[in-house]
Amino acid sequence: MDVSAHSLIEELKEFLRSDQISTNETILERHSKDESYHRNSFPDLVVFPETTQEVSGIVQIADRTETPIIPFGLGTSLEGHVIPYDKGMTIDFSMMDQILEIKENDFLVKVQPGVTRSQLNKALKKYGLFFSVDPGADATLGGMASTNASGTTSVKYGVMKDQVHDLQIVHPDGEVIHTGNSARKSSSGYDLNRLYVGSEGTLGCITELTLRVYGIPEHIMAARATFSSLNDAVNAVVAILQSGLSIARVELVDEDSIRQVNRFSETNFSEKTSLFLEFHGNEAGLKSDLSFMEDIVKDYNCEDLQYEHDHASRNKLWEARHNLAYAYVHGFPGRKLMVTDVCVPISQLGSAISYGRELMEKCRLTGGILGHVGDGNYHALLMIDMQDKDEVKRAEDFNEWIVKDALQRGGTSTGEHGVGFGKMKYQEQEHGAALEVMKKIKSSLDPKGIMNPNKIFQRKVST
Amino acid sequence: MDVSAHSLIEELKEFLRSDQISTNETILERHSKDESYHRNSFPDLVVFPETTQEVSGIVQIADRTETPIIPFGLGTSLEGHVIPYDKGMTIDFSMMDQILEIKENDFLVKVQPGVTRSQLNKALKKYGLFFSVDPGADATLGGMASTNASGTTSVKYGVMKDQVHDLQIVHPDGEVIHTGNSARKSSSGYDLNRLYVGSEGTLGCITELTLRVYGIPEHIMAARATFSSLNDAVNAVVAILQSGLSIARVELVDEDSIRQVNRFSETNFSEKTSLFLEFHGNEAGLKSDLSFMEDIVKDYNCEDLQYEHDHASRNKLWEARHNLAYAYVHGFPGRKLMVTDVCVPISQLGSAISYGRELMEKCRLTGGILGHVGDGNYHALLMIDMQDKDEVKRAEDFNEWIVKDALQRGGTSTGEHGVGFGKMKYQEQEHGAALEVMKKIKSSLDPKGIMNPNKIFQRKVST
Known part of the structure; x- marks a missing residue:
């Protein structure tokens, strides 16, 4: 940054109220991190625009002064996307x-x-x-x-x-x-x-x-299917997808994760590897789909299939699933969350998850396996003691091996969390020469490199 | 182009066989046009690579010599995409x-x-x-x-x-x-x-x-529904979409177009404004969907609903639809095809098509209205006498008004045919400042402007 926070603020005050600009330590701290294990870093200041015109004004100042801009929503990202490693101005969009x-x-x-x-x-x-x-x-x-x-x-x-x-x-x-x-x-x-x-x-x-x-679909039916083996659960999903059944949701939650769910969400789900499923459609079509699905899960040794018949129990099911990461965080106070996020072709899902499960044990890491398995996207959710350097190293190695494994299977390092800071180091391996194409696009649209620097790519040092 | 076709050919012969390089007049002519009314223009030569390595070799020569490259599939595009207005080398991919x-x-x-x-x-x-x-x-x-x-x-x-x-x-x-x-x-x-x-x-x-x-879906059911008014047909589609029915195909074919279909495809469809529909699903779900659909089309004064029960009659229906442009071309020998291709938000579809139909009559143009109305994408298919300057002018004005109308409705100048040469002139109006972003991407990835110049954007004159 070429100018001091002080002179930036003077310029900002020309079109922002003073309560839209903050250098308050608590505010800076809240904008120094996301929900992950990535180390934090404070911005110089945080602005709270209310209109597009104000955002444009802020960005024009940043352009002129080559000040980094970090757009910020609620800070729930998992790869350090909103962390101002290069300092600068965080734009908090909560007023818009x-x-x-x-x-x-x-x-x-x-x-x-x-x-x-x-x-x-x-x-x-x-x-x-x-x-x-x-x-x-x-x-x-x-x-x-x-x-x-x-x-x-x-x-x-x-x-x-x-x-x-x-x-x-x-x-x-x-x-x-x-x-x-x-x-x-x-x-x-x-x-x-x-x-x-x-x-x-x-x-x-x-x-x-x-x-x-x-x-909103005419009819919705949700179910929980339990299995004694992770392999059976995954293979049931692959078979459901290959059957052409029109499934709306299919989530894998392993035994460890179900235990966290029950503790945090006060549910009483059977503590076995589970699939949470949902189907949308008209009543007659749904009935036929469900009976087909029942046949398939039975073929893969499903132990128990429970339907969530009413709206309330269905909501409870999906709320519990959504809160799973929070359940882990709550269950392991003092530890930090690291989540792998690879996505592989469906035919590779079974062996990829087996590999992940075994590796997690080999690396002596605490956590569970879950994911949007209908897309081939699974997460290993790890709770890391950041004070234990050896554990941090094992977790980082684990993450790297999982990424390499996914790339070898024709998959991607990130199915949905994005690159941010955390997956930056895998970009060259994943994209090869295409990474240069991405960098050319970045340079042509943001020649000064002010927009969220050190995310996806390393910041180009201005010459 | 900085070099003669002759010296290009000498370089190409280092890794291509002579039958992979052509300056034969018939071959050049075939690569001078697409299936539309756009005036043709010959390339300097046509190459027929068989491998990616050969394509890379060809492009390297083009890069070094700043020779335009025009990638060519089968030449079925409708906006002049493959016409070498700047001459150069056409790469024909038929051997790959x-x-x-x-x-x-x-x-x-x-x-x-x-x-x-x-x-x-x-x-x-x-x-x-x-x-x-x-x-x-x-x-x-x-x-x-x-x-x-x-x-x-x-x-x-x-x-x-x-x-x-x-x-x-x-x-x-x-x-x-x-x-x-x-x-x-x-x-x-x-x-x-x-x-x-x-x-x-x-x-x-x-x-x-x-x-x-x-x-391939477990069950498929296709149908033809006829209406006495274009408005009723379009409104029935909007109602079907808004009902949440999971429709797989819904095509509008107006009265004039049905006549062309019957003549060309030897079908015997009722010569009324029609919807061609198809539903995919399991048997029970499909039955329920069809009965719901029947209720909806009745509400919009559907005169007749005919199901195509077997595989053969379903194929016949869709083949007739696919051949519709060819039916027109065949029905009007000596004339050239101009097709508008706007796409508008669903709620705007009825009034957009009414506007198009009236404008077509006002401009005294020959053709029909049809389209993928489930996406809000409709075509006016015009047969133009290119010798009649006044008619060409009226058709071009018509096309421009249709585009302006679609943009005003929040739509796009091209739903599926692309920009090519024909829609280039509307790009600034459609994209505003975003067009500059596209141009920056183009310049950063193709700084010499050799890739299919004068398509989407005008070729930047090299300095």
């Missing part, structure tokens, strides 16, 4: 939390980036609509777009990339652009929507999102 | 037509760019799988990825962008990169898959594609 428009006939909503997924779903309910992407955290939609988040329903409805129709972006020079439109499809020019979704704040600030929403 | 791998358990296939959609579907059938994207033409998959093609099933299965998991790309400097992986989802780095899909050969040559395929 308005649902601007619900176009129910077009199945579209327009929101500001600080709206959370649960806030949106609450507003959509009275229209018979819902927003499908549901990561564990009640994250902001701006943050979810930035990391291309997904969730339990992605096997049916897709990931953030599939929901974003248009973004309003404040470009690194302060210019405001739109990346899309309100049509269902377009072949007009380069797909900027999908370039900005998942770009983790490294290309600009998201100040508005137009998102696809769905009608 | 191998299906490299069918990974049935992962629902993935790996193909070379010259494979056509029907060739792929023929190979997939014995695995119980199909490839979903079906534009009217039996285009190559490389071409379909380049324009982000879609088709009748996109309302359920999505467009090309939703099917591409990985591309092998020969970059404008000859380097070979991969844009993705074989996992179902990824949040690792910028989404190069979706950047290259729809980039119309302006960023590199596609030399391999990994595509998602689907299981």
Whole structure:
């Protein structure tokens, strides 16, 4: 940064109120970290814009002074995305939390980036609509777009990339652009929507999102299936997918994780490796799907199949699943969360998870295996004692081996959490020469490297 | 171009056989045009590579000599994408037509760019799988990825962008990169898959594609519904979409178009404005969906509903739909095809089509209205007498008004045909400041502007 925080603040005060600018230690601390094990680092200051114009003004100052900008939603990311390793200005979008428009006939909503997924779903309910992407955290939609988040329903409805129709972006020079439109499809020019979704704040600030929403299904049925072996559970999922059954959710939760769920969410689920399943459709079609599913899980030695018949018990099931990471954090006070996030081709899922399970024991690490197995995306959720250098080293090695294994299987280092700081070191191995293409795009759109530096790529030292 | 065709050929002969290089007048003519009204222009020469290495060699020569490269599939595009307005070398991918791998358990296939959609579907059938994207033409998959093609099933299965998991790309400097992986989802780095899909050969040559395929549905039911008014037909579609019914295909074919269909495809369809519909699912679910659909179309004054019960009659229906553009071309010898391709939000579809229909009459143009109305994408298919300057002018004005109307409604100038040469003039109006972002990406990845120049953007004159 070429200028002091003090002179930045003077410039900011020309269009922001003083309560929109903070150098308060508590505020800086809250913006120094995410929910993961990554070491924290304080920004120089935090700003709280209320309009796109204000964001543009902030970014113009940053451009002129070559000050790093870190867009911040709720800080629920897991790879250090919002940590200001290069200091600079954190833009906190919590004051931009308005649902601007619900176009129910077009199945579209327009929101500001600080709206959370649960806030949106609450507003959509009275229209018979819902927003499908549901990561564990009640994250902001701006943050979810930035990391291309997904969730339990992605096997049916897709990931953030599939929901974003248009973004309003404040470009690194302060210019405001739109990346899309309100049509269902377009072949007009380069797909900027999908370039900005998942770009983790490294290309600009998201100040508005137009998102696809769905009608709440006519009938929903959820179930828990337990298995005595992890292999059987995974193979049942592969068989369900290959049968062509239209499944809406299928989550793997291993024995250790079920124990954490029961403790934290006060559920009484059988403490066995489980699949949490859900099907959407019309009543007759659903009945036929469920009977087919029952046949398949029986073939894979399912020990018990419990349906969650009513709305309340279904909600309880998915809330427990969403809170799983918090259950672990709560269960291991003083420890930090490290989550692997690889995604592999479906045919590789069984052997990849077996490898992960064995490696976790070999590395003497505490945690569980779970994941959105319908997409081939599984997580090893580890609770690390950051004071124990040897344990930290074992956990980091484990993470690296899991990534290497996934890449060898034709998969990816991150299915949904994003690269941030934590997965930066795997980018060259994963993308090879394509990483240079990404770097060229970054340099051409953010030549000064001010947008969320040291995320995805190392910051280019300005010359 | 800095060098003569002769010296290019000498260089190419170092690694290509002479039958892989052509300056034959008939061959040049075949590569001078697409299936539309756009004026033709000859390349200097056409090359027929058989391997990625050969493509890389060709591109390296083009890079060194600043020779334009035009990637060519089968020449079925509709906006002049493959016309060498700047001359140079056309790379014809017809010799790269191998299906490299069918990974049935992962629902993935790996193909070379010259494979056509029907060739792929023929190979997939014995695995119980199909490839979903079906534009009217039996285009190559490389071409379909380049324009982000879609088709009748996109309302359920999505467009090309939703099917591409990985591309092998020969970059404008000859380097070979991969844009993705074989996992179902990824949040690792910028989404190069979706950047290259729809980039119309302006960023590199596609030399391999990994595509998602689907299981052939357990049960399929197709139907034709006729209406006495275009409005009723369109409103019935909007109501079906809003009901949440899971529809797999819904195509609008107006009265004029049905007449062309009957003449060309020897069908005997009732010559009324029609919807061609298809539903996929299990037997019980389908039955319930169809009865719901029947109620809806009745509400919109459907005059007649005919089911196509067997495989053969269903195939006949969709073949007739796919051949509709050819039916028009055949029905109006000597005239050229101009097709508008706007896509609007669903709630705008009825009034947009009414506007288009009235405007077509006002402009005294010959043709019909049809389209993938489930996506809000409709086409006015015009047959133009290119000798009649006044008619050409009226058609061009019509096209421009239709585009302006769609943009005002929050839509796009092209839902599936792409920009090519024909829609270049609307890009600034459609994208505003975002067009500059696209141009920066183009310049950073293809600094010499050799990749398919004068498509999407005007060629930057080298300085």
